[in-house]
Each structure stands twice: as structure tokens, then as C-alpha cells.
Amino acid sequence: MIQAFDPRTGEPVGEPVAETADAEVDARVTAALAACPAWGSPGATPLRAAALEAVADALDARAGELAVIADTETALGGERLTGEVARTTGQLRLFATALRAGGYVDAVVSPAVGALPDVRRVWRPVGPVAVFAASNFPFAFSVAGNDTASALAAGCPVVVKAHENHPVTSDLTAETVTGALASAGAPPGTFGLVHGADAGLRLLRHPGIAAAGFTGSTGGGLALARICAERPVPIPFYGELGSVNPCVVLPGAALARPAGIAIGYAASLTLGSGQFCTNPGLLFAPEDVGLLTAIAEAVAASAGGPMLSARIFAGYTEAVAQAAGHPGVTELAAGQPGDGPWGATPQVFQTTLKEFAADLAVLSRERFGPAGIVVTYPSLDDLLPVLAALPGNLVAAVHVDTDWPQDMELARQVVPVLERIAGRIVCNGWPTGVAVVPAQHHGGPWPATTMPGFTSVGTAAIRRWLVPVAYQDFPPELLPPALRPA
Amino acid sequence: MIQAFDPRTGEPVGEPVAETADAEVDARVTAALAACPAWGSPGATPLRAAALEAVADALDARAGELAVIADTETALGGERLTGEVARTTGQLRLFATALRAGGYVDAVVSPAVGALPDVRRVWRPVGPVAVFAASNFPFAFSVAGNDTASALAAGCPVVVKAHENHPVTSDLTAETVTGALASAGAPPGTFGLVHGADAGLRLLRHPGIAAAGFTGSTGGGLALARICAERPVPIPFYGELGSVNPCVVLPGAALARPAGIAIGYAASLTLGSGQFCTNPGLLFAPEDVGLLTAIAEAVAASAGGPMLSARIFAGYTEAVAQAAGHPGVTELAAGQPGDGPWGATPQVFQTTLKEFAADLAVLSRERFGPAGIVVTYPSLDDLLPVLAALPGNLVAAVHVDTDWPQDMELARQVVPVLERIAGRIVCNGWPTGVAVVPAQHHGGPWPATTMPGFTSVGTAAIRRWLVPVAYQDFPPELLPPALRPA
Numbered sequence: 001m002i003q004a005f006d007p008r009t010g011e012p013v014g015e016p017v018a019e020t021a022d023a024e025v026d027a028r029v030t031a032a033l034a035a036c037p038a039w040g041s042p043g044a045t046p047l048r049a050a051a052l053e054a055v056a057d058a059l060d061a062r063a064g065e066l067a068v069i070a071d072t073e074t075a076l077g078g079e080r081l082t083g084e085v086a087r088t089t090g091q092l093r094l095f096a097t098a099l100r101a102g103g104y105v106d107a108v109v110s111p112a113v114g115a116l117p118d119v120r121r122v123w124r125p126v127g128p129v130a131v132f133a134a135s136n137f138p139f140a141f142s143v144a145g146n147d148t149a150s151a152l153a154a155g156c157p158v159v160v161k162a163h164e165n166h167p168v169t170s171d172l173t174a175e176t177v178t179g180a181l182a183s184a185g186a187p188p189g190t191f192g193l194v195h196g197a198d199a200g201l202r203l204l205r206h207p208g209i210a211a212a213g214f215t216g217s218t219g220g221g222l223a224l225a226r227i228c229a230e231r232p233v234p235i236p237f238y239g240e241l242g243s244v245n246p247c248v249v250l251p252g253a254a255l256a257r258p259a260g261i262a263i264g265y266a267a268s269l270t271l272g273s274g275q276f277c278t279n280p281g282l283l284f285a286p287e288d289v290g291l292l293t294a295i296a297e298a299v300a301a302s303a304g305g306p307m308l309s310a311r312i313f314a315g316y317t318e319a320v321a322q323a324a325g326h327p328g329v330t331e332l333a334a335g336q337p338g339d340g341p342w343g344a345t346p347q348v349f350q351t352t353l354k355e356f357a358a359d360l361a362v363l364s365r366e367r368f369g370p371a372g373i374v375v376t377y378p379s380l381d382d383l384l385p386v387l388a389a390l391p392g393n394l395v396a397a398v399h400v401d402t403d404w405p406q407d408m409e410l411a412r413q414v415v416p417v418l419e420r421i422a423g424r425i426v427c428n429g430w431p432t433g434v435a436v437v438p439a440q441h442h443g444g445p446w447p448a449t450t451m452p453g454f455t456s457v458g459t460a461a462i463r464r465w466l467v468p469v470a471y472q473d474f475p476p477e478l479l480p481p482a483l484r485p486a
Numbered sequence: 487m488i489q490a491f492d493p494r495t496g497e498p499v500g501e502p503v504a505e506t507a508d509a510e511v512d513a514r515v516t517a518a519l520a521a522c523p524a525w526g527s528p529g530a531t532p533l534r535a536a537a538l539e540a541v542a543d544a545l546d547a548r549a550g551e552l553a554v555i556a557d558t559e560t561a562l563g564g565e566r567l568t569g570e571v572a573r574t575t576g577q578l579r580l581f582a583t584a585l586r587a588g589g590y591v592d593a594v595v596s597p598a599v600g601a602l603p604d605v606r607r608v609w610r611p612v613g614p615v616a617v618f619a620a621s622n623f624p625f626a627f628s629v630a631g632n633d634t635a636s637a638l639a640a641g642c643p644v645v646v647k648a649h650e651n652h653p654v655t656s657d658l659t660a661e662t663v664t665g666a667l668a669s670a671g672a673p674p675g676t677f678g679l680v681h682g683a684d685a686g687l688r689l690l691r692h693p694g695i696a697a698a699g700f701t702g703s704t705g706g707g708l709a710l711a712r713i714c715a716e717r718p719v720p721i722p723f724y725g726e727l728g729s730v731n732p733c734v735v736l737p738g739a740a741l742a743r744p745a746g747i748a749i750g751y752a753a754s755l756t757l758g759s760g761q762f763c764t765n766p767g768l769l770f771a772p773e774d775v776g777l778l779t780a781i782a783e784a785v786a787a788s789a790g791g792p793m794l795s796a797r798i799f800a801g802y803t804e805a806v807a808q809a810a811g812h813p814g815v816t817e818l819a820a821g822q823p824g825d826g827p828w829g830a831t832p833q834v835f836q837t838t839l840k841e842f843a844a845d846l847a848v849l850s851r852e853r854f855g856p857a858g859i860v861v862t863y864p865s866l867d868d869l870l871p872v873l874a875a876l877p878g879n880l881v882a883a884v885h886v887d888t889d890w891p892q893d894m895e896l897a898r899q900v901v902p903v904l905e906r907i908a909g910r911i912v913c914n915g916w917p918t919g920v921a922v923v924p925a926q927h928h929g930g931p932w933p934a935t936t937m938p939g940f941t942s943v944g945t946a947a948i949r950r951w952l953v954p955v956a957y958q959d960f961p962p963e964l965l966p967p968a969l970r971p972a
Contacts (some may be wrong), residue, residue, distance in 0.1 A: 001816070041902075102954045107575075107923040108922050108924055109925055109945075110921070110923035110925035110926070116921045116923060117912075117915065117919075117921055119910075119921055119923050119925040119926055120925055120929050121925040121946075124905055124906075127906075173487075206541070229715050232937075233877075233932055233933075234932055235932075236937075236939070251844040267793065314898045320758065353715075388567070391719075400964075402961050408961075408963065408964070411964055412964065415964055416523070416527075419610055419955050420610075420613075422604075422955075423953075423954065423955060424955070424956040424957075424958060425955065425957055425960070426603075426956070426958040426959060427958065427959050427960065427961065427964065428959060429603065429959055430960060433603075435596070435602045435603055435605055435958075437596035437602060437605050438594055438596050439594040439595055439596035439605040439606055439956060440596070440605055440607070440956060441607050441954040441955065441956035443953075443954065445953070446719055446720055446721075450720075451722075451953070452612075452953045453722070453949075453953050454720075455953070455954065460594075460607075460954075463939075466939070467909075467929075467931070467939050468909065468927040468929065468941065468946075469905050469908075469909060469910070469911065469927065470909065470910040470911070470925060470926060470927035470941070471910075471911055471913070472910060472911065472912040472915060473910070473912060473913050473914060473915055474913045474919075475888050475913065477893075477894065478886075478894070478897055478898065478901055478913065
């Protein structure tokens with residue numbers, strides 16, 4: 001049985017949920033396979049758009065109830081969770097819009113010329129998709145989150161492996177999704193849910209699964225990626241893993257607005273008790289400025305909150321202790337501890353670029369939670385090679401005084417380095433907050449993601465679930481509609 | 487030392503070429519890394535287009551010489567090899583055109599709206615690319631082939647591992663490429679060549695390599711794919727491996743034009759001594775028609791040729807013997823043996839759908855060379871589940887009488903099945919011949935390729951070497967040119 005716990009008390013909350021038995025996992029995949037033709041055919045695009053909107057409407061109608069239940073399982077707070085439901089339904093509707101616009105199938109026609117044949121290419125759905133839900137976003141990266149929304153939009157039936165931290169929220173969401181899909185006319189098997197780690201592994205190994213999406217820890221993600229690679233028929237594994245998200249403050253910005261930067265940093269670091277894959281884990285600041293004092297003040301004024309689970313809290317405690325015990329590192333500031341047995345205390349450490357570079361692998365690791373390391377650098381020339389040596393990240397940031405030509409010149413040097421170590425770069429802002437827009441890229445070099453060419457947020461996320469097919473010298477009546485002559 | 491052999495005699499031909507030492511492999515990658523900023527920057531697009539054209543011009547100028555040398559190492563014949571040089575230079579020029587058109591960077595802008603930030607996304611080159619050349623295309627899939635052309639176009643320096651069957655051709659091509667790139671102003675290190683299996687493995691494991699392309703056997707490709715997955719930092723491996731390329735003849739087509747189908751099949755099967763990844767290894771034909779007689783006649787009238795190497799000939803011999811010795815299989819026809827010690831004999835076998843389905847894994851394996859199995863099927867209803875169970879293929883074909891409504895109805899049923907087991911479907915034609923056009927998809931489900939979402943032929947091949955970067959709230963002067971406001 002899977003039992004949720006209230007992070008504010010550490011006590012069990014809600015009824016336990018049964019783990020999904022092997023035969024039921026298989027049945028979900030079989031049903032998903034059976035749904036493929038009706039859900040994935042080019043003619044089903046209007047059905048899919050309408051069904052995604054029906055799911056969004058159904059979730060919105062239960063938003064209050066969902067947020068209340070999710071708060072008992074995550075302690076993320078009603079305001080955040082209500083907002084997250086809205087983000088989730090916004091994502092579903094964005095894909096409906098993208099489906100109606102139609103360009104996502106990337107239809108390309110190369111007409112016959114001379115000895116060359118007529119060749120036409122379009123994307124088709126890859127087949128049933130397994131989605132592994134995240135702990136830290138019970139809606140937007142869970143049962144009906146962006147992996148599910150994008151795969152359903154692509155024409156792929158989905159089987160979700162619920163996260164064990166919020167089983168009741170997952171069941172309630174799944175019930176809502178299933179009901180809305182059925183009302184909208186989606187074939188049975190379009191969507192399914194399984195519970196439990198064993199069920200998740202069986203799902204990933206099932207020959208009927210064609211691709212998988214995952215949001216979670218680096219360790220968990222790499223283990224699942226290995227399973228996908230070692231299947232008799234390997235499948236693509238789109239894992240969004242850990243990230244430290246380096247932020248660089250240039251000298252002009254540090255001089256011009258130390259308080260603003262410090263307050264923004266502390267807010268981004270402690271948002272949601274730091275439980276974001278986009279948390280600013282590393283801040284590179286110039287030496288000899290008032291910025292460090294301002295950061296110490298801002299962090300001291302911040303407060304932590306209850307973390308999502310005992311395991312996540314234990315991981316945070318270990319990661320913070322490792323930084324605190326490092327010989328080259330000193331504590332810069334700590335905030336107020338969060339409530340409950342798993343309450344996180346915001347903590348910021350300080351080191352020099354030289355110390356950091358000397359033990360880069362350890363000091364650049366993710367510390368999931370509200371902990372950061374501020375690395376002081378003597379000059380940008382010293383900083384650039386160290387930045388270039390960082391592992392891949394989802395996002396990086398640069399703070400620059402745009403009115404100061406010298407700072408802009410430094411920015412021109414740092415941006416090309418950040419481009420190579422992060423999938424998104426924020427200017428004069430912070431990495432937390434991933435806008436759900438067509439141009440978004442929530443991805444990045446390994447190990448931030450297992451497939452650096454793809455995003456897990458925004459409409460381009462649909463590309464993960466599509467593969468091309470080319471048709472050569474086809475009579476128009478046998479072509480998919482998007483490829484037929486006008 | 488690497489020694490080429492003349493397939494017509496089995497004797498050594500040309501001077502032996504030294505294997506590349508470890509330090510030299512490392513030096514090639516270091517030089518490639520150093521070339522990245524100058525070759526890959528957005529501002530270098532005109533340079534890249536001009537340089538690709540310079541390479542094409544230089545190869546064209548030496549086409550005769552290249553074809554003569556390659557013929558001594560491959561015995562593919564002057565006409566085919568001259569044509570292959572032209573195809574290779576055509577590919578290079580096609581990418582130059584694509585670069586000038588500019589759309590390949592997939593620039594997307596999501597302007598700031600309400601609380602949403604301004605987000606802009608564009609593709610950037612992934613970094614130095616390792617290319618593993620193929621045996622069967624000494625130009626179009628080798629040193630200056632489509633992997634190299636697409637990676638250079640993307641802005642990625644390339645280090646090629648030459649195929650050991652044609653080392654002198656590889657050196658001559660590399661010398662031509664290097665000279666043309668230098669004359670065009672490309673930075674040193676933009677292109678490099680290494681020889682030898684050990685050098686290839688060292689190249690693939692080098693931390694400076696960001697992605698790899700490969701065209702070759704399933705066994706070799708999967709071994710290299712595993713190395714890429716197990717690196718400390720895994721890299722994407724775009725492998726184009728083996729394929730049996732099923733062709734389905736529908737009853738109407740079989741009745742209407744048995745001779746045409748038989749002649750086309752025999753021609754496609756024996757082209758280049760069957761040494762194509764697109765060779766039609768499986769032909770599914772209706773029972774009780776004159777088609778089999780026509781096929782037997784056409785194949786009996788065909789002739790083989792010298793295969794590329796002793797190893798490939800041994801593999802063919804083994805694969806044919808396995809089919810011949812299979813209890814459910816009978817020989818339908820054989821052609822004339824090719825010349826020389828490695829001369830292949832075209833051979834076509836016959837079996838029933840029932841026998842085929844009973845041992846699908848063995849009977850559906852690739853037999854690289856001019857060997858095919860004709861599988862007779864009682865009805866399309868019987869055939870469809872067997873087709874659906876085939877491993878992934880680069881290409882499939884369907885022969886249909888477009889004037890006969892019943893055949894068109896059958897085609898409507900078979901095409902959706904072929905879409906799921908092949909990356910390209912040819913109607914009333916044969917799988918050999920891959921047009922180099924923007925709509926091409928030379929890919930397909932695993933194990934035909936290791937990355938089913940990507941093509942290795944046509945302009946979309948450039949996408950393998952690009953990864954997205956998103957810029958959030960950037961001042962225009964810090965954005966890449968493609969993302970700046972008009």
C-alpha cells in the first residue's frame with residue numbers, strides 16, 4: 001500500500017492506495033495500444049483538441065478540491081496549488097490551440113523534379129507513452145502535467161506512474177482526466193494510472209511502451225534511462241533531472257543594485273522551500289562588493305518550509321552538511337527553519353573561485369532545497385573556464401548593468417559560455433519560474449536532461465512523442481490529410 | 487597499418503595507411519573544440535555556406551580521380567562512383583542553400599504578455615561531432631558524406647573515422663576537404679580524419695566529442711551506441727543500422743503487372759550487389775499468381791558482383807546458407823555469380839506466411855547482399871499482424887493497382903501498418919535510392935536507427951547536431967542575430 005504523509009506533521013494522511021498489480025499494469029498498456037489508432041490518427045486531431053479542453057475544464061471545476069487534497073500531501077499551500085492547477089489546465093489548453101493550428105506535424109513536401117520522386121514527410125505519434133510524475137509539482141509535472149498533455153496532444157495514449165508522495169491527489173486527478181476524456185469521446189485506454197515503484201518498472205519495460213517522460217532526481221532518472229537503453233527494443237527516455245542553475249552577477253550589476261539582487265536571489269532560493277529543479281544553487285559574484293552583505297541580510301530574513309517528504313528532507317540535510325563541512329566553504333547566512341519534522345532551513349555558503357574550482361564536482365552538485373553557494377570571482381577571465389567546466393543545467397542567469405558598456409562587454413563574453421552549459425538563460429532575473437509559452441526550452445545539456453535536444457515545457461514538448469514518416473510517390477488518396485495536394 | 491584490397495582479385499591495392507595514434511586522435515578533437523566558436527557562431531553562417539560550396543567544387547574537380555581510386559578499393563564501378571561523388575557534392579550544396587535560407591535555426595519568439603517574460607529560442611551547434619564512415623558508400627556516407635555535410639552546416643567541427651575498406655579514397659577525400667575549407671577561411675580543426683578501429687573508439691570516448699553519426703551494420707552500430715550511453719557524459723549516437731525493408735505486393739498489382747514487378751524487384755535486389763541498407767530483403771506476395779514465376783525468371787537473369795570485402799562476403803554466405811538450410815524455406819531462383827573471390831550470387835527464397843511467422847526473428851533478419859525471401863500470404867487479414875510484428879525498417883514499399891478500388895482499399899489498411907515499422911514508404915516503387923530532398927526521411931524505428939526521430943539524408947539531417955537555447959528577457963544587443971527584433 002502507498003501511504004501519503006502530511007509534511008507539516010510527518011503523520012499519515014488520507015487512505016492508503018493499493019500498488020498496481022502486474023496484470024493491471026499490463027492491462028493498462030494493452031488498452032493504450034488498442035487506443036492508438038482511434039486516438040492517434042490524423043483525423044482525430046479535432047477530437048484530441050476538444051478532449052484536452054474537456055480535461056482542462058474538468059480539472060478547473062475541481063480546482064479547489066484538488067488543491068485542498070494536494071496540500072495535505074505536499075504542504076505546498078493553497079495559493080500555490082490553486083495556481084498550479086491553473087497552470088496545468090493552461091498547458092492542456094495551449095496544446096489544444098497548437099493542435100488546431102496544425103503546424104506541429106511539420107508537413108514538408110518535396111515535389112517530383114527530373115529523376116527525383118515526389119517525397120512528403122509528416123510526423124506521426126510514436127505510440128503509448130509512460131509518464132513518471134514528479135514529487136514537487138503535484139499537478140503541473142504529474143498525472144495531468146506537461147508530459148501527459150503533450151503526449152496526449154501528439155496522439156499517444158498515456159500511462160502515468162503516480163508519485164508516491166501524493167497518491168490521493170493522483171487518483172483524484174486521474175479520475176477527473178478519465179471521466180473528461182470519456183465524455184469527450186476519447187477511446188478507452190487513452191489514459192491510465194499505475195501506483196508503486198514495481199509497477200513503474202514493469203511499465204517502463206513493457207514492449208508496448210514506445211517512449212517515456214520523467215521529471216525527478218538525477219539518480220532515479222539515470223536508473224530509469226538505463227532500463228530504457230537496455231530493453232530488447234530500446235525506447236527514448238526524456239528525463240528532466242537535477243540542475244544547479246548557475247547565476248552570474250557581473251560587476252556593474254553588483255555595484256548598481258546589490259539590495260535588489262540579494263532580495264531576488266533569496267526569494268528565488270527559498271521559493272517552495274527551494275524544491276524546484278530551477279533553484280539557483282550557485283551564485284557567482286564579484287569580489288569586494290557590498291553584495292555579500294546584502295545577500296546575508298536577505299537570506300537571514302528568509303524562512304524555510306516543510307519539505308515534501310522525509311526522504312527529500314534527509315537528502316537536503318546531508319547535502320547541506322556536506323557543504324558546511326567542506327574545508328574551503330564557510331556559512332554566509334541562514335534563514336528561519338520551516339515548520340514540522342521536515343522543515344528546511346535556508347542556508348547560503350560562501351567560497352572563492354579558486355576553492356570552488358579545486359573541488360568542482362562536489363561543490364557543483366545539486367542540493368535540492370533552499371541551499372546555495374556564493375562563489376566570489378576575481379575577474380571574468382578567471383570565471384569563464386570554471387563556468388565552462390560545470391555540468392549541464394536547465395537554466396542559468398546573468399545579472400548585468402545594461403547601462404554600463406563595460407558590463408555589457410562582459411555579458412557578451414559570458415553568454416556564449418552559459419549557452420553551452422544551460423538550456424535557458426535569464427537576463428536580470430532568476431531561474432525559478434518556467435513560462436509555458438511556445439518559445440520555452442526547459443531542457444539543457446546532460447545531466448540536466450537525458451535528451452538535450454528536447455524541452456519538457458511549452459508546445460515544443462510535443463516533439464518528444466512524434467516520429468517522421470516519408471511517403472514516396474503516393475497517390476493523394478493514400479496520403480495523410482496534411483500531405484495531400486491543396 | 488590499414489591495407490585496402492581489390493574486391494575483383496582479393497589482392498592488396500594501394501599503399502597501406504597508418505592507423506592514427508592516440509595522441510593524434512586527441513589532437514584532432516582538441517583542434518575541433520578550438521574551432522567551435524569561429525565555425526559555429528551565428529555570424530559564421532555565410533562562411534559555412536561558402537565553405538561547403540568550396541568543398542563541393544573541390545571534390546567535383548577531382549571526381550574522376552576519386553572515382554578511379556575508389557573503384558580499386560570497392561569495385562563499385564566508375565559510373566556509380568562518379569555519380570556518387572556528384573550526389574555527395576549535391577548534398578554539400580543543398581546544405582549551403584539551407585544555411586542561406588536560414589530557417590534551420592528554428593527561431594521562435596514568445597513576446598512578454600502580462601506576467602509572462604519575453605522568451606526567444608533558437609538552435610545552436612552541439613559541438614564537435616564524430617562521424618563513422620560506411621563501407622558501401624565511399625563518398626555519400628563517408629568522409630564528406632551527409633553526416634559530415636550536415637554537421638559542418640550546423641556549425642559543428644567534424645572528426646571522421648575512415649572506413650578501413652577504402653583508406654586511400656578516404657585520405658584523398660580528406661585532403662580535398664581540408665584544402666577547400668582552409669581556402670574558404672574555415673578555422674583549422676574544422677575537419678579531421680582518423681584511421682583505425684582503436685582510433686575510432688578513442689574518438690567516441692573523448693570528452694570533447696558532443697555527438698556521433700554512424701552508418702553501418704547493426705552489430706557494429708549497437709556496440710558503438712552502448713559506448714556512447716556509458717560515457718561519463720553520455721552523447722547522442724545517431725546510428726543508421728541494418729534493415730530488411732519489407733515490400734508488399736497487393737493482389738491487384740500482382741495480377742495487373744507481374745512482369746514489371748518482378749523485373750523491378752530483381753533490379754532493386756541486385757543493385758550494387760545488394761549492398762544497400764535499403765535492399766528489399768522481404769517481399770510479401772499474394773498466393774496463386776504468376777508473380778512467383780516472373781520473379782524466378784527475373785532473378786535467374788540477374789547477375790551478382792564482387793562484394794566490398796572478405797568479411798561482407800563471408801557474412802552474406804552465412805546468411806544465405808541459413809535461409810537455404812531453413813526447413814520452411816525453398817529456393818525460388820538464383821542469378822549469375824559475381825566475379826572474383828568475393829563474388830555474390832543473387833538468390834531468392836520462398837516461404838509461406840505461416841512458416842515465416844513461425845520463425846519470424848530468424849527469417850526477418852537482414853542478409854546484406856543480393857538475397858531476398860518471398861513470403862506468400864493467403865489474405866491481407868493474415869498478413870497485417872505479421873507485418874506489424876516486424877522489427878523497424880528504414881523503408882517499406884507497397885505495390886497497388888491504383889485503378890482497382892479493392893486494391894486501394896487494401897492499401898488503406900496496409901499503409902498504417904507500414905507507417906509503424908518503417909521510416910519511409912514507397913508506393914509502386916522500390917526501396918533502393920534515397921532522394922536527397924528536404925522532405926526525405928532516411929530513418930525509422932529501432933533497430934533500423936538508434937534515434938527514430940531523425941534522418942541521416944536530406945536537409946533535416948542537420949537537426950541531429952543542433953540543440954535549443956532559450957533567452958529570457960534579454961536586451962536585443964545580447965541576443966543571437968536570428969532572435970533580435972526586426
